[in-house]
Amino acid sequence: MTEAAVAVDGVTVRYGDVLALEDVAFSVPAGRICGLLGTNGSGKSTLFRTVIGMLTPERGTVRLHGHPPARARARGVVGYVPQAEQVDWAFPVRVVDVVMMGRYGHMGPTRRPRAADRAAVADALERTGLTDLAHRQIGALSGGQRKRAFVARGIAQGARVFLLDEPFAGVDKGSEATIVEVLRGMRDDGRTLLVSTHDLASVPDFCDEAVLLQQRVVAHGRPEEVLTPQRLLAAFGVGAGTGRAV
Numbered sequence: 001m002t003e004a005a006v007a008v009d010g011v012t013v014r015y016g017d018v019l020a021l022e023d024v025a026f027s028v029p030a031g032r033i034c035g036l037l038g039t040n041g042s043g044k045s046t047l048f049r050t051v052i053g054m055l056t057p058e059r060g061t062v063r064l065h066g067h068p069p070a071r072a073r074a075r076g077v078v079g080y081v082p083q084a085e086q087v088d089w090a091f092p093v094r095v096v097d098v099v100m101m102g103r104y105g106h107m108g109p110t111r112r113p114r115a116a117d118r119a120a121v122a123d124a125l126e127r128t129g130l131t132d133l134a135h136r137q138i139g140a141l142s143g144g145q146r147k148r149a150f151v152a153r154g155i156a157q158g159a160r161v162f163l164l165d166e167p168f169a170g171v172d173k174g175s176e177a178t179i180v181e182v183l184r185g186m187r188d189d190g191r192t193l194l195v196s197t198h199d200l201a202s203v204p205d206f207c208d209e210a211v212l213l214q215q216r217v218v219a220h221g222r223p224e225e226v227l228t229p230q231r232l233l234a235a236f237g238v239g240a241g242t243g244r245a246v
């Protein structure tokens with residue numbers, strides 16, 4: 001059997017009395033885009049934090065290409081694109097510096113970039129269409145461009161698994177199309193993407209598979225299998241064909 005890129009097995013997470021995830025299990029093979037769907041409070045962020053090793057589950061295991069989360073992070077196997085509100089945009093740093101941060105794990109303790117680091121950063125900027133904005137302050141970019149800068153950081157890092165938390169939130173249609181194109185290119189390179197989104201309308205278009213989460217995995221399969229009218233109504237209170245969930 002081929003090793004899964006993401007393997008979540010029997011994961012239960014509790015915050016005090018709040019049961020955030022219960023016995024969550026699913027796996028995603030390499031080279032796939034998997035949408036993670038669920039209402040506010042369904043446990044998506046908790047699942048991401050567990051997958052990258054920021055939270056230790058009460059029960060269960062996570063493996064990323066066979067590595068436990070901490071080792072996967074230390075080896076740069078996993079890249080994380082956070083929600084916009086988790087980042088301090090006033091921090092004075094240029095786009096090229098953000099992307100270079102992805103190379104820190106490849107540098108010595110002095111963090112002096114070598115030619116290979118500069119080449120990896122230039123390639124990541126080009127793939128995400130940010131070459132012309134490389135010297136702009138990150139705070140002076142649009143929402144979609146900022147997301148792309150974090151995707152570029154993960155590419156420069158050489159991550160094989162990417163977690164993207166609501167990459168389309170606060171992003172205009174043009175930037176959304178560019179981001180989808182970038183994500184598809186990464187998938188075609190054999191990378192694996194786990195993408196949380198409220199934008200149900202876009203899921204069948206760009207996801208190879210989807211996981212519907214409500215503390216537990218309600219459904220996992222091809223987007224059209226997961227997004228049945230009954231499930232949408234039960235999980236989101238919306239009918240089929242409705243655009244964005246609330």
Ligand SMILES: Nc1ncnc2c1ncn2[C@@H]1O[C@H](COP(=O)(O)OP(=O)(O)OP(=O)(O)O)[C@@H](O)[C@H]1O
Pocket residue numbers: 015016018019020038039040041042043044045046047
């Ligand atoms: N630090 C915390 N302490 C206590 N409860 C928490 C904490 N973080 C999350 N929760 C609770 O755990 C549950 C899952 O929250 P989580 O943030 O994972 O959901 P989510 O699907 O990411 O929601 P959103 O779409 O709003 O970001 C919710 O009931 C939430 O209130």
